[in-house]
Amino acid sequence: MQVSREELLHIAKLSNLKINDEEIDNYRLNLEEILNFADIVKNANVDELDETIGANDNFNVFREDVLKEFEDREALLANAPERERDMFKVPKVIQ
Amino acid sequence: MEITELTVHELQEKLKSKELTVSEITRAYVDRINEKESDVNAFITLLTDEAIEKSKEIEEKINNGEINSELAGIPIGIKDNICTKGIKTTCASKMLENFVSPYDATVMNKINSEGMINLGKLNMDEFAMGSSTEHSAIAKTRNPWNLNTVPGGSSGGSAAAVAANMVPWALGSDTGGSIRQPASLCGVVGLKPTYGLVSRYGLVAFASSLDQIGPITKDVKDSAILLNLLVGHDEKDTTSLDIPKQDYVASLKNDVKGLKIGVPKEFFAEGLNEEVRKSLEKAIEKYKELGAEVEEFSLDIAKYSLAAYYIIACAEASSNLGRFDGIRYGYRTPNYETLEDIFVNSRSEGFGAEVKRRIILGTYVLSSGYYDAYYKKAQQVRTLVKKEFNKAFEKYDVILTPTSPIVAFEAGTKSNNPLEMYLADICTVSVNVAGLPGISIPCGVNSEGMPIGMQLIGKRFEEGKILNAAYTFEQAVKFRKNFKPNFKK
Known part of the structure; x- marks a missing residue:
């Protein structure tokens, strides 16, 4: 499996990651090597098999949508890199 | 005997007979x-002062009859991906x-x-991604059996702290072997429970369909x-x-008579260190002596499992780690003008190389x-892996394999080759892929005195069977009595 520089940059963009010029080849070659190994799955005889979504068989566990107040608002907000009063602060989005 | 050499059940006996007090244990x-x-x-955050305060408080509560738990006053260390208020x-x-x-x-x-x-929070590979704890951005944990070698990972701080008697026991988490492999490399006991047995609420998510605390x-x-x-349903x-x-x-x-143990020959194939193989063969002989029925069989899933594991785990990680955006918590870049700059620069500066590599692989697949x-x-x-295991468990109670194909390796020797590091997980990942319980216990040491681990795999929710098989072997072999880490440099 060959991965081009353009392809790697596209994937990085989808991941919200910036890869420096000098790092690109390193990540690209790692990805190629790992994908070459992962290609084994293509040889597995699994055409008849369903996909396993989780280790358990119980999907879609439902409950009532009950509102619960978190007891410590301040502890939640205290981790914000930037805040104003009880709000998370971000740069202006709409000019 | 030193207090810190005692197991927790021994500490409990000494507390009961009033030979030791809670504050003496914490102090030790x-x-x-x-x-x-x-x-x-081994630690990222030490809580030694807090622990001493807490031990006095607990001691008073025990004396006043306010607590009567047998675990009251027992110290513990916690892997640093488990949330602590x-x-x-x-x-x-x-x-x-x-x-x-x-x-x-x-x-x-x-x-x-x-x-x-709680004595403190323990080091690990960043976001639990790694097999040597070298991917920690904060500390370099070393193996107490040889300080030039790694403790394994990702729960390397937990395993090293237990091996060094700095905590009597610890919590780890295991997504593809992260409890069992470091336990093996550090000569201690590590258990990954059946998926769904222990609540993951408050465990920072890596790959949600594979993670378990143990x-x-x-x-x-x-x-x-x-x-x-630890076990029990949690609505969260x-x-x-x-x-x-x-x-x-x-x-x-302490009895394995008639226990049917299957030994999958593919787990003993190429890549397995010769001394590890010999030690495992000796363990198999010991089980036979103890009355277990051991049989070799074919379970050709190790390589498929490893490839599937890295695809699934990275895919889930790429989604789970999307939440780190520099807004509500976590690192925020000082270099930004727009909101998008915050996302991209915070993530690019905040994550280490291995985490980025896995996000990229996950996004790709x-x-x-x-x-x-x-x-x-x-x-x-x-699905195939689950089916093959189910078939095996129709014949066997327990499946026996090496935990790791190699003993602890020297720091810096694998950290530049991601694929080689991934191959270290070949024996453990299939257990997570199928959601099964697995335990690693020490079964011997190599010619350099480094511990070798044996893995016992059970059917879903049959932790009891693998624990008994492990216990019976341990009572017969007495690893802890014969071998101790010597902190050599």
């Missing part, structure tokens, strides 16, 4: 940490270096309500004691199952054009 551990931590570097939970990442959890993980609620004492302990009985506490984790509780300590019968070839195939392989 704090002294031991002060003596050994500079060599081992008011205490930093860093995941060994620059991204969460200053993160203070606003709530406790469900397992921490259980530990705290018993009156146990105990790392000095011996098998302690593993059963801690597992008894819908994948935790509501099933009747078992008493895992009661399952330790989920991206259009590759989804069917990789992700879908991997999910089908997962």
Whole structure:
């Protein structure tokens, strides 16, 4: 499996990651090597098999949508890199 | 015998007979940490002062009859991806270096309500991604059996701290072997429970369909004691199952007569170190002596599992780690003008190379054009692995394999080759892929005195069977009595 520089940059963009010029080849070659190994799955005889979504068989566990107040608002907000009063602060989005 | 050499069940006896007090035990551990931590570097956050305060408080409560738990006053160490209210939970990442959890993980609620004492948060590979703890952005943990070697990973701090007697036991988490492999490399006992047995609420998510929290302990009985506490349904984790509780300590019968043990020959194939193979063969002979029926069979899933594991785990990680955006918590870049700059620069500066590598791989296998070839195939392989294990468990009670194909390796020798590091997980990942329980116990040492681990795999929810098989072997071989880490440099 060959991965081009353009392809790697596209994937990085989808991941919200910036890869420096000098790092690109390193990540690209790692990805190629790992994908070459992962290609084994293509040889597995699994055409008849369903996909396993989780280790358990119980999907879609439902409950009532009950509102619960978190007891410590301040502890939640205290981790914000930037805040104003009880709000998370971000740069202006709409000019 | 030194207090810190005792197992938890031995500590409990000495507390009961009033030979030791809670504050004496905590003091002994704090002294031991002060003596050994500079060599081992197992901790990210030390809570030794808090622990001494807490031990006095617990002692008073015990004396006043306010607590009567048998675990009251027993110290513990916690892997730093398990949320602890008011205490930093860093995941060994620059991204969460200053993160203070606003709530406790469900397992921490259980530990705290018993009156146990947290000695500190333990080092790990960043976001639990790695097999040597070298991917920690915060500390370099070393293996107490040889300080030039790694402790394994990702729960390397937990395993090294238990091996060095700096904590009597610890919590780890296991996504592809992260409890069992470091336990093996550090000569201690590590148990990954069945998926769904222990609540994951408050465990920082890596790969949600594979992650489980479990105990790392000095011996098998302690593993059963801690597992008894950790299990149970939690409405905050819908994948935790509501099933009747078992008493895992009661399952330790010290008897394996008639137990059917299957040995999959593919797990003993190329890549297995010769000394590890010999040690495992000796263990198999010991089981036969003890009356177990051991048989070799074919379970050709190890390589498929490993490939499927890295596809699925990275895919889930790429989604789970999307939440780190520099807004609500975690690292925020100082270099930004727009909102998008915040996302991209915070993530690019906050995550280490291995985490980025896995996010990229995960995004790749989920991206259009590759989804069917990789992700879908991997999910089908997962079904195949489950089926093959089910077939094996029709014949066998327990499956025996090496935990790791190699003993602890020298620091720096694999960290530049991601694929080689991934291959270290070849024996452990299939257990997570199928959601099964697995335990690693020490079975011997190599010619350089480095510990070798044996893995026992059970059917879903049959922790009792693998614990008993491990216990019976341990009682016969007495590894802890014969071998101790010597902190050689």
